[in-house]
Amino acid sequence: MISNSTPLIFLSKINKLNFLKELFKIVIIPKDVEKEVLKANKPDSISIKKAIKEGWIRVKDPGDNKDLQLGDGENAAINLARENKNSLIIDDALGIKVADGFNIKTLRTTTIIFLAVNKKIIDKEQAISLINKLIENSYYISNEYYAKILTKLKD
Template sequence: MLKVIANSTPIIALEKIGKLNILKELYGKIYIPYGVYEEVIIGGKEKINNNFIQNNDFIIIKEIKNEEAKKLFLTSLHKGEVEVMILAREMEADICIIDDFLARKYAKYLNIRITGTMGILLKAKESGIIKEIKPLLDNLIEEHIYIDKKLYKDVLQIAKEQ
């Protein structure tokens, strides 16, 4: 089974549209560092069910071991993003789910394989978990999740929904 680490934005986005189960169906379980848990549940400003992580046993909260490494990134990234990359290195993760552009650049620099919310939706369609992506993209936008217009069109083109 793949070792998958997720950042807060993809989890929040999928929860907002009622599709968090996609992660379970694709990967069985996912790991989040405690910093992501704090961002989503403790300090979260999003209008979502605050118990959704505890209510989904496939999401495993894991503490990072190398607290010192956080100091290297905290000037330009959020705590959760930094901990995702540290945890990915510590666990030798197969993939990280990250949407933030700058965090994705850091992850690539660290040779961490990444995907994002759009990649998850494309993989879910390819796997037969969902039938269409467009309604989900529209739901994300309705829930105030920003999707660049070009990305929106590209995802629909890849999904053969144009």
């Protein structure tokens, strides 16, 4: 599993970065993503730095980092996922569209929370609480998407 910076930052902000370890064991990020997540020595970057030190978040650059007209992190993450034929955790809408063009399976931060419910790491009520915490931490979810999430979690 490859990750872009935004999912790492937001999962860290809600103290659920460990979901990635529980769900995927190993997560790979390019150096540009590492720079983005560690540039500000904030509390959320501390848990990411710890995960890198523990070795379950690994740093690896793509062999061929083609310019995809995106930010450095998104660009490198998509190229790494493409080269490794791996899925990508990414929230950026344009990044998702570009990844889809390469037939890369994408997951959003909210998808990680759904997977945690499916794997019985958390229950549906906890998932709703975490989605709300994401929003409180400035994670953008449209009203329409939020309504869909609540409908799925209340079924």
